[in-house]
Amino acid sequence: MHTDSLLASAVYLIVFPGFIFLTAYGLFLQWVDRKLCAVMQNRVGPPWYQPTADFIKLLAKETIIPDACDTAIFKVLPYFAIAAVISALMLIPLWKTESLFAPFQGNMVVVVYLLTIPTVTFFLAGWSSASPYSTVGSMRVLTQLFAYEVPLMLSLIGPAILAGSWNLSEISVFFAGRPALMAAQLIGFLVAILALQGKLERMPFDIPHAKNEIVGGQFTEYSGRLLAYFNLAVDMELVVGAALLSAVFLGGAWGLYGAAGLALFLAKTLAVTFLLALLKVLMARLRIEQMVNFCWKILAPMAMAQILLDIVIKSRL
Amino acid sequence: MSKITIPLGPQHPALKEPENFMLVLEGEQIENATINLGYNHRGMEKAAEERTFIQNMYLLERVCGICSHSHTTCYVTNVEEAAKAEVPERALAIRVLVGELERVHSHLLWLGVAAYEIGFETLFMYTWRDREQVLDCLELLSGNRVHYSINTIGGVRRDITPEQKNEVLKRINFLEERTKYYIKVATEEPTVRARAANVGKLPYEVALERGAVGPTARASGVKRDVRKDAPYLLYDKLDFNLITHDSCDVFGRVVVRALELMESYKLIKQVLNYLPEGPLTVKVPPRIAPAEVVNLYEAPRGEDIHYLKTNGTDKPERLKVRAPTLANLQSVTYMLEGGWLADVPLVIAAIDPCMSCTDRAMVYDRKTDKTQVYDWEDLRRLGIEAYKRKGVDFSKF
Amino acid sequence: MKLKPARMLSEVLTHLFKKPATSGYPFEKARVTARFRGRIDFDSGKCIGCQMCVRVCPSKAIEIPLSEEQFAAPPVQQGQPAVPAKKQFDCIMKLGSCVYCWQCAETCPKHALITTQDFELAQIDPSKLVRHYK
Known part of the structure; x- marks a missing residue:
């Protein structure tokens, strides 16, 4: 490989849009989310630097590792979560039509697969901390994973079928040119938003770490730097999830490049964040068995209906 | 799956006041619940x-x-x-x-x-x-x-x-x-x-x-x-x-x-x-x-x-003083058993508990079937002894 | 009963354009009503040292000691019996103990305890919570 492309890859991974940009934008989106919720609840909400301050504060705090836990796994899991999220971002088209790495057929499946890894690390984190709250929390993580993963995948299949491609950039190009078809994906988009809410473990699906029930859930025993990285991974997942939805359902970059493309990307992720915040504000937390019922009995059939609709449209094109 | 016992309280985000609920869980469902009062006795x-x-x-x-x-x-x-x-x-x-x-x-x-x-x-x-x-x-x-x-x-x-x-x-x-x-x-x-x-x-x-x-x-x-x-x-x-x-x-x-x-x-x-x-x-x-x-x-x-x-x-x-929460707490264990873990905070909150109003101290000896009320000196002595057993000596104060 | 998903949607969206209900204390002044019970002040000139307030206080927050400085007795008038000087009293108010019930001010027969509406009384140094009124 060329030195140039190696250097470029390193810059992509570490500075932009990789670790540093993703950290900054993730923290910013966390603030947007919190501020929107606060305003909708008629509160003041945090100042813009609050997530950053929280992050830095946690970095400075002592990290306590329980005696009973599996130390090696316990320590390494947050980094796995972050690495998986950054890799997923590299495969999604951001401010231009092509993704930065590997614009191959089927990269959509890889993104979904990579986004599952943080959830699995959450499960392992809870399981390895050997505390009753985290054990219950990690069991809930897994149960919830089986509930939302299917509707999420199904809702992404619909656009893929219509575009006739498993490549994210091809899907986005297909929809950017056909706004009417984009509008026809409304049900799928709704399902995807709800499933994404479940993936991000936010209200009404924040069951794994429902604080009124099981304190911190899977992260109960985490503290200091390790907890900071886990929180960061969740924030980054929000960015990546929003980017994925904007690539699949909202037509990606609409053929724009550079600064204009970046502005469009930011606008779309902000819009998705707004929808996610709205969902968070509007509902009460469900019970785990209600969540599974909801995903399998309502979301999955809705996604199927969308796929059927897409097949019908496809046959007419 | 084996049963897990989860302590809910005395410190827990769902409880505004310290009381302890021991929950025996079978998966997500509660098999048994016990209430332990007395964390907030104010005399x-x-x-x-x-x-x-x-x-x-x-x-x-x-x-x-x-x-x-x-x-x-x-x-x-x-x-x-x-x-x-x-x-x-x-x-x-x-x-x-x-x-x-x-x-x-x-x-x-x-x-x-x-x-x-x-x-x-x-x-x-x-x-x-x-x-x-x-x-x-x-x-x-x-x-x-x-x-x-x-x-x-x-x-x-x-x-x-x-x-x-x-x-x-x-x-x-x-x-x-x-x-x-x-x-x-x-x-x-x-x-x-x-x-x-x-x-x-x-x-x-x-x-x-x-x-x-x-x-x-x-x-x-x-x-x-x-x-x-x-x-x-x-x-x-x-x-x-x-x-x-x-x-x-x-x-x-x-x-x-x-x-x-x-x-x-x-x-x-x-x-x-x-x-x-x-x-x-x-x-x-x-x-x-x-x-x-x-x-x-x-x-x-x-x-x-x-x-x-x-x-x-x-x-x-x-x-x-008999505060209403004491009367309602008897029903809480009944309401909890057989329910979901996720519902515990809501069920407890549903009686609108006011734990601090409720706590009274009375000593009941199960062996001799006697009740006894301690005075201040007795309580102080018992407290010091209890801490001594844990290795802390408060008798100097 | 019928169910409406996202029942609060319209209410929540209108709040996007409303000012927060939170008040900005301490950056903006907190208001209290005219009946608000605040710190108790003391008028040494009216106090007769009957100790009624000390006895009635539920939290034992008041002490009424004799002042260090006492007025001299008025000069004896011709043909009149000697009048002793009016005794001067101080008031030590332990704000850390006070529960702000104003029972003392209501009990005081001479209205020597004055009610105020001060409420910003927090101190870092606990010794400053003991106010000595002269």
Whole structure:
């Protein structure tokens, strides 16, 4: 490989849009989310630097590792979560039509697969901390994973079928040119938003770490730097999830490049964040068995209906 | 899968006050629940014996922050009955008014807490924001938001002016509108229904058997309200309905409390519009002849019982407080068993627990079947010994 | 009963354009009503040292000691019995113990205890919570 492309890859991974940009934008989106919720609840909400301050504060705090836990796994899991999220971002088209790495057929499946890894690390984190709250929390993580993963995948299949491609950039190009078809994906988009809410473990699906029930859930025993990285991974997942939805359902970059493309990307992720915040504000937390019922009995059939609709449209094109 | 025992409390985000619930879990479902009380014993009853009747007013106000007026009114009624004092009607009316305002603020608070326990933060924020209105009313009338101190022995301390009356009416009308909206939200929002309906079932017979009181009992169809059963103050002259619900679950408790709010608004308007004229207080001598009195009061959480024994001095010989939470706690274990772990905070919150008001210390020896009350020195000695066994020596202090 | 998903949607969206209900205390002044019970002040000129307030205080927050400086007795008038000087009293108010019930001010027969509406009384140094009024 060329030195140039190696250097470029390193810059992509570490500075932009990789670790540093993703950290900054993730923290910013966390603030947007919190501020929107606060305003909708008629509160003041945090100042813009609050997530950053929280992050830095946690970095400075002592990290306590329980005696009973599996130390090696316990320590390494947050980094796995972050690495998986950054890799997923590299495969999604951001401010231009092509993704930065590997614009191959089927990269959509890889993104979904990579986004599952943080959830699995959450499960392992809870399981390895050997505390009753985290054990219950990690069991809930897994149960919830089986509930939302299917509707999420199904809702992404619909656009893929219509575009006739498993490549994210091809899907986005297909929809950017056909706004009417984009509008026809409304049900799928709704399902995807709800499933994404479940993936991000936010209200009404924040069951794994429902604080009124099981304190911190899977992260109960985490503290200091390790907890900071886990929180960061969740924030980054929000960015990546929003980017994925904007690539699949909202037509990606609409053929724009550079600064204009970046502005469009930011606008779309902000819009998705707004929808996610709205969902968070509007509902009460469900019970785990209600969540599974909801995903399998309502979301999955809705996604199927969308796929059927897409097949019908496809046959007419 | 093996069973897990989860301690809920004494420190837990769902509990505002320290009590301990040991839950044996089979997966997500609760097989067994035990309650351990006694983390918050403050020795109020003993302290009351050391203080004069007028000082006890301010002590008993602090039995509970939320039903502070309930406890003082019950206590003051006892003292007045023991002293055979005739309290003027206007004072009684003002006591009813503050009592109902307190019920409004307590029920709105509860609605917010219940919404918070099921993760519905928006409803929590909105109800607590609107609760400020009734707290402002209380501050306007009495001077403080929480410890109103409007009662005094023989009457009330503050009068109500016409401007205050109009201000309170204005705010109550606003709250009435908002409450109608919250009733709609609570009954029509699917996620709230999903979380509250069929949760924490307490059938009619069990509610009777375990002696549930207040909204908890009324939501199980038990027609039990001290204001109707044994009217005190002016309640026999006022027009209001006893609210019951037959669903026997948390949803029923939400509905009962919400509709009781509407009844309280009605009562507040009645009292404000027909405020009897007359003096505010009568003189009550500081020393009270030997007597024994018991009085009931319908606190927002249920039936509050005070027992008072006087001995001719200016201090009570014995004072006993039975807070409503103690009566309702018996039902909690029944409601928890067989339920989901996720519902535990809501079920506990649904009785509107006030743990600090409840805790009393009494030693019961299971082997010899004896009860014993320790005095201060004994307790101190036992405490020091208990810590010595843990390796900390406090005897030097 | 009918169910409406996202029942609070319209209410929540209107709040996007409303000001927060939170008050900005301490950056904006908190208001209290005219009946608010605040710190108790003391008028030494009226106090007769009857100790009624000390006895009635539920939290034992008041002490009324004799002042260090006492007025001299008025000069004896011709043909009149000697009048002793009016005794001067101080008031030590332990704000950390006070529960702000104002029972003392209501009990005081000479209205020597003055009610105020001060409520910003928090201190870092606990010794400053003991106010010595002269």
